[in-house]
Amino acid sequence: MSRWLPRTYLTLIYLLLYVPILVLVVFSFNDSRTGYEWGGLSLRWYEALFNNRAMVQAMWNSLWLALSAATVSTIIGALTALALHRYRFRGKKVLNGMLFIVMMSPEIVLAISLLALFLLVGLQLGYVSLLLAHVTFCLPFVVITVMARLSGFDERLPEAARDLGASDFTMTRTVLIPVIMPALLAGWLLGFTLSLDDVVVSTFVSGPSYEILPLRIYSMVRVGLKPEVNALGTLLLVFSLVMLMLSQWILLRSKR
Amino acid sequence: MTTASDLSCHGLVRRFGRQSAVDHISLDVPAGTFFSILGPSGCGKTTLLRLLAGFDKPDAGDIHIRGQRMNDVPPNRRPVNMVFQHLALFPTMSVGDNIAYGLKRRKVASAERNKRVAKVLEQVGLPGLEHRNPQELSGGQRQRVALARCLVLEPTLLLLDEPLGALDLKLREQMKIELKHLQKQFGTTFVYITHDQSEAMVMSDQVAVMKNGRFDQVAPPEDLYREPATPFVAGFVGDNNQLVGEVVSVRDNLAEIRLEDGEVVRGRVASGGVKAGGRAELYVRPESLVLTGDALNEGYSAMQARVRTTLFDGANSRVEAAKGDQPVYARLPQDGSAPRLTTDGIIRLAWDPMLARVFAAGNP
Numbered sequence: 001m002s003r004w005l006p007r008t009y010l011t012l013i014y015l016l017l018y019v020p021i022l023v024l025v026v027f028s029f030n031d032s033r034t035g036y037e038w039g040g041l042s043l044r045w046y047e048a049l050f051n052n053r054a055m056v057q058a059m060w061n062s063l064w065l066a067l068s069a070a071t072v073s074t075i076i077g078a079l080t081a082l083a084l085h086r087y088r089f090r091g092k093k094v095l096n097g098m099l100f101i102v103m104m105s106p107e108i109v110l111a112i113s114l115l116a117l118f119l120l121v122g123l124q125l126g127y128v129s130l131l132l133a134h135v136t137f138c139l140p141f142v143v144i145t146v147m148a149r150l151s152g153f154d155e156r157l158p159e160a161a162r163d164l165g166a167s168d169f170t171m172t173r174t175v176l177i178p179v180i181m182p183a184l185l186a187g188w189l190l191g192f193t194l195s196l197d198d199v200v201v202s203t204f205v206s207g208p209s210y211e212i213l214p215l216r217i218y219s220m221v222r223v224g225l226k227p228e229v230n231a232l233g234t235l236l237l238v239f240s241l242v243m244l245m246l247s248q249w250i251l252l253r254s255k256r
Numbered sequence: 257m258t259t260a261s262d263l264s265c266h267g268l269v270r271r272f273g274r275q276s277a278v279d280h281i282s283l284d285v286p287a288g289t290f291f292s293i294l295g296p297s298g299c300g301k302t303t304l305l306r307l308l309a310g311f312d313k314p315d316a317g318d319i320h321i322r323g324q325r326m327n328d329v330p331p332n333r334r335p336v337n338m339v340f341q342h343l344a345l346f347p348t349m350s351v352g353d354n355i356a357y358g359l360k361r362r363k364v365a366s367a368e369r370n371k372r373v374a375k376v377l378e379q380v381g382l383p384g385l386e387h388r389n390p391q392e393l394s395g396g397q398r399q400r401v402a403l404a405r406c407l408v409l410e411p412t413l414l415l416l417d418e419p420l421g422a423l424d425l426k427l428r429e430q431m432k433i434e435l436k437h438l439q440k441q442f443g444t445t446f447v448y449i450t451h452d453q454s455e456a457m458v459m460s461d462q463v464a465v466m467k468n469g470r471f472d473q474v475a476p477p478e479d480l481y482r483e484p485a486t487p488f489v490a491g492f493v494g495d496n497n498q499l500v501g502e503v504v505s506v507r508d509n510l511a512e513i514r515l516e517d518g519e520v521v522r523g524r525v526a527s528g529g530v531k532a533g534g535r536a537e538l539y540v541r542p543e544s545l546v547l548t549g550d551a552l553n554e555g556y557s558a559m560q561a562r563v564r565t566t567l568f569d570g571a572n573s574r575v576e577a578a579k580g581d582q583p584v585y586a587r588l589p590q591d592g593s594a595p596r597l598t599t600d601g602i603i604r605l606a607w608d609p610m611l612a613r614v615f616a617a618g619n620p
Contacts, residue, residue, distance in 0.1 A: 156344035159311055162331045163338045164405065165361035174357070178348040 021237065028230035045231040052228065055216060059232070062196060062213035065127065069134035070191035074184055076135070077142025077191075084143070085150040099140040110137060111204040118205060125207030133205045134195040141194065142187035149183035185247050193240070262287045262412050262445040263308070268317035270303050277303040278314070279469035285413075285447060285462070290439050292456035293449045295466030296492070301449040304466075305415050308447065309338045322412055332361075337406035338415040342422060343398055345390040351377075351401050352386030358409045376408040380438065396427050403435075407442055416448040420455060432458050453493050457481070465489045484526070487615045490539040497545070497584045499538045499559075500617060503530055511614045513538055515559070516580050522557040523612030535617035542574055544611040545586035548604050558606035563597050577603060 028046070032039025049055060084096060102110070114133045123129055157179070161171040177184075199214045206215060217229060263285040270278040277300040285291040293301045306312040308319060310331035319326040326334055337358070345354050352373050359369045370386075377383055380400040390398055399419060406414055420428045420435075436459045439446045450456050456463045457477040464474040465488070473485040484490035491498060501513040504520060511525050513536055523538045530536050552558055561577035561584050573588040575597055586605050597603065 154342065154344055156340045156342060157346060159331075160338070160340055160344035160346070161357070162311075163309060163336075164358035164409070165332045166357075167332060170361065175346055175348075178346075181348075 024230050024233045028234040045228045049228040049231045058211045058213045058216040066192045066195040069195040070188045073135045073138035073142050073191045074188045077139050078146050081143045081146035099143055103140040107200040111201040115204040126209040129205045133201050138191035138194055141190045145187040146183045149180050182251055261285055264320045266318045269315045271315050276469045288443050289461040290446045290459055292460040292463045293466055294456040294463050299466045300469040301466050305417055305449050309415055310334050335412040337411040339402050339419045341417045343402040351388050355405045355408050376404045380404045395423050414444050414446050418450050487537050495542050496539045503532050503534050503536045505532050519559045521559050522609040523614040524610055526613040527615045529616035530614055536614050537617050538612055538614050540607050540612040542585040543587045544607045545605045548606045556606040557609045558604055560602055563601045566597055
């Protein structure tokens with residue numbers, strides 16, 4: 001009895017987490033017009049998806065945006081974390097706290113203020129405004145992940161490298177970056193996911209020139225969801241699984 | 257300026273704010289010797305070591321290594337390597353990559369690198385461990401990897417920053433002896449800093465006792481033990497009993513001192529300024545003290561003390577007694593010939609005055 005209770009509990013939790021995803025995957029292969037009847041196996045929704053040029057374009061746009069936003073915020077975030085970790089300077093606490101404010105403040109507030117800023121400086125809404133906005137909300141996550149890794153970093157390691165003949169640049173390349181690599185990867189993945197599925201901020205700062213996937217799907221909901229969204233969801237799921245495995249593989253390799 | 261020594265410093269000063277962590281230190285370390293800097297924490301020994309390694313710059317003074325002035329040479333260009341207190345092995349690299357790190361920076365070819373790594377691993381007693389992770393090794397093995405990582409570069413000077421501090425007692429004793437052997441084997445000049453006087457005594461050819469940024473005395477271990485130059489050295493190196501009193505007379509370099517309870521004891525004068533009427537400190541080692549009955553060796557000085565407890569530790573057994581409220585320790589004879597001691601019993605402790613040292617009180 002006491003053994004069954006935790007198991008049932010665990011099973012329920014995992015069912016809750018994975019049944020919707022499973023339903024989505026199964027119904028993406030469904031040969032039926034409606035999304036709630038099983039009509040046999042088919043790849044027709046995948047075909048429909050790839051024939052929907054606007055959808056495919058939105059998907060590429062989204063991927064490109066997530067990729068660039070994650071990369072930019074990882075670079076800036078890692079440097080920020082290093083500065084916050086290594087140096088003492090005036091206003092360090094304020095800077096640190098401000099990161100949390102961005103993280104904690106409601107997305108809608110961030111969205112409105114970003115929009116106001118972009119309109120003020122006359123920036124045309126499109127890829128650049130989206131990138132800036134996404135970097136803004138990804139940044140604190142990267143900084144915090146890298147800082148956590150750095151807090152366990154032995155300050156003597158860079159000195160040891162210098163002592164053994166490494167220049168500052170070589171030390172960074174051979175000692176510092178390998179040590180914080182897991183955090184960089186984690187931060188990048190976090191940024192990538194956050195950017196890929198953001199709706200609220202993107203709604204405000206995107207323009208007609210650059211349509212991204214979450215907004216496209218969101219607008220489709222209003223006219224009625226087509227089963228090809230299931231196919232799209234499945235593709236994205238496979239994509240994120242591949243990414244996850246890739247990052248794990250890199251981590252394992254860097255550990256050896 | 258060329259000298260025969262591997263390391264030569266002159267008038268080194270490093271200030272932090274108004275405090276001098278290193279205060280006009282000059283030293284000379286002959287090639288191939290084991291030189292220790294011994295001092296309590298906060299005496300400036302780590303600062304001194306960092307000046308030598310190049311992580312910090314002196315405010316005044318010069319550092320020469322094999323006759324080359326090193327003041328403006330960055331750490332990666334000095335013929336000096338350092339074993340850090342917590343070793344600082346690179347966690348993302350294997351043992352072999354850790355050791356090869358310096359060779360790689362010198363652009364040594366891969367085949368030659370592997371050969372030299374294998375050889376140095378053998379020399380430190382860890383053959384074939386190239387592919388292990390440092391985290392998988394024991395404390396003592398990690399220690400040896402840290403040493404090998406430096407020694408493979410054949411530095412002129414190896415600096416060691418209390419590397420034994422993190423080991424447990426038994427391993428520390430073992431590594432002490434091993435380090436000394438390794439130093440002889442490689443013939444590298446070692447500069448070792450520690451707060452543990454036993455480490456310094458066992459391993460070194462020369463020991464510098466450091467206090468408040470200055471060297472109190474630089475001498476071979478035996479001289480430090482037998483002829484401490486200052487009360488601080490007398491108290492810090494080896495065990496010592498301290499007795500304070502007023503000088504009654506000084507004759508033939510022997511001083512008579514009246515202790516607080518009126519007893520008069522004698523010892524050899526070891527510093528200037530010991531004169532009748534002044535205050536003085538007498539240091540006598542537990543191993544110089546003998547428990548006696550009424551009979552007294554000729555010329556010995558003696559005093560009474562109250563037994564507190566006996567501390568049995570094999571050959572190192574001692575009795576703890578009290579003179580006034582000062583504790584006094586005396587070595588017990590190994591053969592068990594000591595009289596039975598009862599707590600609060602009065603015993604008589606005697607010593608050869610030539611083995612006791614008298615310093616003027618308040619002398620730095």
